[in-house]
Amino acid sequence: MVRNACPGQTGAVSEPWVLHVDLDQFIAAVEVLRRPELAGKAVIVGGRGDPTERAVVSTASYEARKFGVGSGMPLRIAARKVPDAVILPVDADTYLAASEKVMSVLHSQPGATVQVLGWDEAFVGVLTENPEAYARRLQQAVLEETMLHCSVGIGDTLVRAKVATRFGKPAGVFRLTNANWLEVMGSRPTIELWGVGTKVSRRLATLGIRTVAQLAASNPDDLVPEFGPKMGPWYAQLGRGDGARTVDDTPWVARGHSRETTFQRDLTESGQIHDAVRELAAQVLEDVAAEGRPVIGLTLKVRYAPFLTKTYGRKIPQTSDPAEVLARTLDLAAKIEPDRPVRLLGLRAEMPMPEDSRQGHTPTRSGW
DNA sequence: TCTGGGGTCCTAGGACCC
DNA sequence: TCTGGGGTCCTAGGACCC
Numbered sequence: 228m229v230r231n232a233c234p235g236q237t238g239a240v241s242e243p244w245v246l247h248v249d250l251d252q253f254i255a256a257v258e259v260l261r262r263p264e265l266a267g268k269a270v271i272v273g274g275r276g277d278p279t280e281r282a283v284v285s286t287a288s289y290e291a292r293k294f295g296v297g298s299g300m301p302l303r304i305a306a307r308k309v310p311d312a313v314i315l316p317v318d319a320d321t322y323l324a325a326s327e328k329v330m331s332v333l334h335s336q337p338g339a340t341v342q343v344l345g346w347d348e349a350f351v352g353v354l355t356e357n358p359e360a361y362a363r364r365l366q367q368a369v370l371e372e373t374m375l376h377c378s379v380g381i382g383d384t385l386v387r388a389k390v391a392t393r394f395g396k397p398a399g400v401f402r403l404t405n406a407n408w409l410e411v412m413g414s415r416p417t418i419e420l421w422g423v424g425t426k427v428s429r430r431l432a433t434l435g436i437r438t439v440a441q442l443a444a445s446n447p448d449d450l451v452p453e454f455g456p457k458m459g460p461w462y463a464q465l466g467r468g469d470g471a472r473t474v475d476d477t478p479w480v481a482r483g484h485s486r487e488t489t490f491q492r493d494l495t496e497s498g499q500i501h502d503a504v505r506e507l508a509a510q511v512l513e514d515v516a517a518e519g520r521p522v523i524g525l526t527l528k529v530r531y532a533p534f535l536t537k538t539y540g541r542k543i544p545q546t547s548d549p550a551e552v553l554a555r556t557l558d559l560a561a562k563i564e565p566d567r568p569v570r571l572l573g574l575r576a577e578m579p580m581p582e583d584s585r586q587g588h589t590p591t592r593s594g595w
Numbered sequence: 596t597c598t599g600g601g602g603t604c605c606t607a608g609g610a611c612c613c
Numbered sequence: 614t615c616t617g618g619g620g621t622c623c624t625a626g627g628a629c630c631c
Contacts, residue, residue: 274599283599285631298631301597317599345602345631424629455606458628487600526625534598538625573600 247380247388253347254286269312276316278306352474413440442466484514487573524577
């Protein structure tokens with residue numbers, strides 16, 4: 228299992244390792260920090276903290292998870308499952324501040340290359356002869372500086388490190404390499420892989436592939452007809468836990484910015500819809516302007532009640548003029564079908580990318 | 596009154612050009 | 614009248630992640 232569990236078993240040879248650091252119940256933990264009386268209670272964070280509204284759970288504390296509450300679940304359902312839960316509104320600024328503290332601790336670790344994946348997780352690349360010891364020191368440093376616990380997955384690839392973390396939770400360390408990947412993951416369903424969701428796992432099942440071991444043994448070419456020339460081989464590689472081995476700390480540059488709103492009551496009046504589109508445009512323009520970058524494309528997303536989603540998009544001539552962007556947005560909004568209740572509106576602005584950041588340093592797919 | 600909000604990337608199919 | 618391929622660009626939709 229953990230090859231180097233016995234100290235002194237290996238020679239003193241430094242090797243490159245990937246560590247995946249994941250804060251434990253991050254959002255709930257941050258809330259408990261500022262309200263210590265919540266420790267040990269069922270805490271649910273989501274939306275504006277009002278379980279009668281259309282909103283979903285962002286994070287639930289372990290105590291709430293025992294009742295079957297998880298992130299993504301409608302807040303209303305969660306409140307029903309845990310009647311005496313403390314339900315709190317999402318406070319993004321506070322989580323971001325806590326996240327920045329954690330990330331700065333990671334950056335300060337000796338020899339660490341850090342690739343941030345989100346508020347509460349990051350890859351850390353390091354050259355060490357004892358990754359477990361390094362991971363423990365890292366956990367200790369994060370705890371001392373932020374009072375937050377994290378789990379660490381150790382791997383010889385990014386995918387294996389990422390998948391390893393769950394076996395370390397909470398507050399533990401687990402190592403997953405080519406040597407034990409199939410032993411640990413082989414008999415598990417493909418949906419447990421990072422990047423395989425319900426849809427893909429079902430499509431794999433129609434090909435007779437249900438377990439990670441079956442996916443690992445599959446011929447990449449056989450997956451091309453079902454998943455295409457890129458995704459097919461990529462899934463086969465995922466089944467083996469293979470992929471990139473180096474942590475990439477290239478600063479992330481946003482491809483675009485978007486805002487969306489789910490209305491508490493579906494919109495039916497065209498005037499309301501028009502106003503909502505203008506407000507979205509104003510918000511998106513603010514985000515784009517904050518970076519001082521122009522806009523080259525717009526996509527308007529409309530969810531007609533109950534769940535039919537349509538997108539209307541187009542490239543536009545590069546512009547930094549808010550009035551121009553607003554005018555183009557309103558052009559798109561003319562495509563919204565009248566006489567249909569609108570439950571959600573979203574607007575995304577695409578920005579030009581610098582030449583050298585073409586390929587993905589992205590959390591999800593490309594290059595892995 | 597089931598299903599948020601902010602992201603990324605891939606694929607299919609049509610238009611258009613040579 | 615019937616009919617190739619290859620390439621690129623664009624839009625719409627889908628899937629996944631945190």
